[in-house]
Amino acid sequence: MASLWQGSGVAVGSETDSSTAGQVPDKTAWHDDGRQFGVLAQNMAGRYLAIGTDILIGLVLLPHNVAHLGKSEYGLWMLVASVTTYASLLELGYGGALTKYVARYRALRDPLALNQIVSTTLALYTGIGLVVYAVAVGVAFNLDHLFNISAAQAATGRTVLLILGAYVAATFAFRPFGTIPAGFQRTHWSSFVSVGTSAAVAVVNVAVLAAGYGLVPLVAAITIVRALGLFAYRAVAYYTFPALQVRFAHVRLDRLRELTGFSVYMLLLDVGWKMSFSSPPVIIGAILGSAAVASWTVAERLGQAALRMTNQMNDALFAVIVDSDARRAERLRTILVQGTRMSLASVIPVGGGMALLAHPVVMAFVGSEFSDAVAAVQALALMVIVRGGFATSLTMLKGAGGHRVATVGSLAQAAATVVLGALLVGPLGATGAALGLAVPVAAVHLALFLPAACRLAGVPVEAVLRQGVWPAVWPAGGAAAVFFALRGAFGSGLWPGLFYLAAAVLVYLAGFALAIGPVDRRFYGSKLREVARWRRSVGVPA
Numbered sequence: 320m321a322s323l324w325q326g327s328g329v330a331v332g333s334e335t336d337s338s339t340a341g342q343v344p345d346k347t348a349w350h351d352d353g354r355q356f357g358v359l360a361q362n363m364a365g366r367y368l369a370i371g372t373d374i375l376i377g378l379v380l381l382p383h384n385v386a387h388l389g390k391s392e393y394g395l396w397m398l399v400a401s402v403t404t405y406a407s408l409l410e411l412g413y414g415g416a417l418t419k420y421v422a423r424y425r426a427l428r429d430p431l432a433l434n435q436i437v438s439t440t441l442a443l444y445t446g447i448g449l450v451v452y453a454v455a456v457g458v459a460f461n462l463d464h465l466f467n468i469s470a471a472q473a474a475t476g477r478t479v480l481l482i483l484g485a486y487v488a489a490t491f492a493f494r495p496f497g498t499i500p501a502g503f504q505r506t507h508w509s510s511f512v513s514v515g516t517s518a519a520v521a522v523v524n525v526a527v528l529a530a531g532y533g534l535v536p537l538v539a540a541i542t543i544v545r546a547l548g549l550f551a552y553r554a555v556a557y558y559t560f561p562a563l564q565v566r567f568a569h570v571r572l573d574r575l576r577e578l579t580g581f582s583v584y585m586l587l588l589d590v591g592w593k594m595s596f597s598s599p600p601v602i603i604g605a606i607l608g609s610a611a612v613a614s615w616t617v618a619e620r621l622g623q624a625a626l627r628m629t630n631q632m633n634d635a636l637f638a639v640i641v642d643s644d645a646r647r648a649e650r651l652r653t654i655l656v657q658g659t660r661m662s663l664a665s666v667i668p669v670g671g672g673m674a675l676l677a678h679p680v681v682m683a684f685v686g687s688e689f690s691d692a693v694a695a696v697q698a699l700a701l702m703v704i705v706r707g708g709f710a711t712s713l714t715m716l717k718g719a720g721g722h723r724v725a726t727v728g729s730l731a732q733a734a735a736t737v738v739l740g741a742l743l744v745g746p747l748g749a750t751g752a753a754l755g756l757a758v759p760v761a762a763v764h765l766a767l768f769l770p771a772a773c774r775l776a777g778v779p780v781e782a783v784l785r786q787g788v789w790p791a792v793w794p795a796g797g798a799a800a801v802f803f804a805l806r807g808a809f810g811s812g813l814w815p816g817l818f819y820l821a822a823a824v825l826v827y828l829a830g831f832a833l834a835i836g837p838v839d840r841r842f843y844g845s846k847l848r849e850v851a852r853w854r855r856s857v858g859v860p861a
Contacts, residue, residue, distance in 0.1 A: 359632070359639065365507025366631035372514045374624045376521045381620065382684050385613070387528040388537075390688065392475070394613035396534055398466060399476045399483070401600045401612075402458055405593055406451045406487045412586030413440055414494055416578045419718065421502025422638040430562050436578060438569035441495045448491035455484025467608045479538050486542045493549040496556035499563060504638045508555045516548035584722040591729025595736040595759070599752035602740045607748065615749040617685055618695035622753075625673050625703045629666035633658065633710040640718035651719060651776040656787045658711030663791035664831050666707035668824045671795065674700035675802060676820060679813040691748055698753035705761040708791075712764065712772035724771040728763045735759035794830025798823040 385393045407414075417440050424433040458465070459480040463473035500509045520541045527537045557563055599619070603611050636658055640651065673680075677696035681689055716725040736759050743751025773780045802823040809815045832840060 359504075359636070362504060362506045363631050365510030366634065367628070369510040369513040369517070370624075370627045370631065372517050374628070376517055377620060377624065378684060380521060380524055381617070382686075383525070384528070384537075385685060388534055390613050391472075391610055392534050394609040394611075394616070395468065395472050395476055396479065396538070397616045398468075398600060398604050398609050398612050399462070399479045401597055402480060403455070403483045403487050404597045406455070406484075407589065407593065409447050409451050409454075410444070410491065410494065410586075410589075411447070412582035412584065412589055413443065413578055414498070415585035415589070415717065416582035417495060418498045418501045418637065419581060419641050420578060421498050422504075422641040425503055426641070430560075432574075433560075434562075434564045434566075435569045435571050435574045437495045437499070437563065438565050438567070439571055439574045440578065441492065441565055442567070442570045443575065444491040444494055448488040451491060452484050452488035455480055455487070459484065466604045467606075468604075472609065475534060478535050482535075482538050482542050486546055489546060490549065493553055495565070496553045499556040500559045502638055503559050505559050506634075508559060509552060512548060512551040512555055516545060516551070519544045519548075581722065584726045585717070587726045588717070588722070588729040591726070591731075591733040594733035595729075595756060598733075598737050599740055599744075599749075599756060602737070602744050603749065603752055606741075606744050611748060614689055614692045615695065615752055617681060617689050617692040618699055618749055618753060621673060621677075621680065621696050622699035622703055625666075625669050625700075626707055629662065629669050629703070629707040630710050632661060632665070633714045636711065637714050637718050640715055651715065652778045655711055655715055655772055655776045655778060656783055658714075659709060659783055659787035660791050660835070662711055663708040663788060666704055667791060667795050668798070668820075668827055670700045670704035670707065671799070672820045672824070673697075673703060676813070676816045679811070679816045683813040691750070695749040695753040698750055698757050702753075702757035702760045705757075705764050709764045709769055712768040715772045715775060716768060719775055721771055721775045724767065728767045731767075732759040732763040735762075790834035790836075791831060794827045794834055797830050798827035801826045 388396070417436060420436050421433060424430075424436070459477040462468065462476045462480070463470060468476065497509065500506050523540045523544050524537065527540045600612050600615055603615050636654065640654060674697045677693045677700070681693050681696065685692075713725055716722060736756050739755030739758065740752050741755075743755050745751070747754070769783070770780055773783055802819050805819040805822055806816075809818065835843075
């Protein structure tokens, strides 16, 4: 653990020297050459590379793992893994707060403050990691009391949870390093590490099962690979900001208070999101058993893949919004309108395709044994479209002072998801859990987050609906008409369905280009040319 506290050796001045910030050259340390759109495009490209790799590997490994482990044991793995997702609640919201303040002090060119908040958070997280593992141990020895599983399943699940708990605890000591590329808007470097780690995990996964080993050796092997990847993320942090100095001497109580003023809301917001998206497998496991969790997992994996594919721009926009709020607040209006429009334009084809091709996709990858997951996939498509399409509103609330509203909405959504899920899982199974999630997500985003973000940015809701929402929505009608007109013309199944969907997406994109008008078409074209010129002449700042 001591290695985590070793600095880079780059001097940034003493604590009493207020001129420290001026000693760090802007172009090398702060990566700010004024080409915001190019940086955003580069980060999104890196994110999509990492996510595409994860999705492809996940889709290939899911049926492979089910075939080797069996539906019941695979469901047990997913059930136990869902328990570890709650561990992130113990970060107490400091992860989001740290990203915000890294971006803020980058905008203000204050390396001393940046080093102090990173060092302070690392000290806090090291202690939290120990608490996380203690909680994991307690849950591991009580699995048979918490879930409807056999004694043999409880014994296997206990070992798996102890392994996963150790890894999750270790990630806390490395989390502050991950916020450096995020706050500096250089997440594409972290994406390269993600791709390499995912590929290594896939190779190890296949090799372990091919050798005839079971669930416990498999989890142990892939966890070791992921643990090694943590050190690569740490190296990226120092590459991004060479002036980074993580030291005990930089730990400050006043920095902790500064972070806490924002993190308490991020904690409550995270509680809401975790309850919303992690409660379905727990409810299903408690009511129906581990086999039903496997059906939910198929639908949830497709939904999460669709969200990850379409929400990367909004994740990348968080640091941009913080920077704009600190230095150029007038840009918030443009970010809200354009972000909502582009989010909807990216998520409507994906979410719509997810609903239209749910049956052939499920049948092709996991077979008729999981036919009950089809309706759940279609229900989650609604959640994907609304949450992904209006994610810019939530991102703006978190990054520009509307975090209180975001927290209230998240908690209300969580309560509704748990209640509806408990009511609907019994009669409808995984589909009931999907509906219990989709309806509250849609209600909170449309009725609360969007109006609140409009007030924050100083733009009428009607303007966002007219300029941001309508141009992205109406072309979907023509695209759907093309899909249904073609369906069955060249047969049924996954590959013909993908062909019909591709034709519909082309129609949608043509309609979207028409809907945005000539002014915005020229605007988007100029930004794309700017990115191309930047890549040819400048490249990535050193």
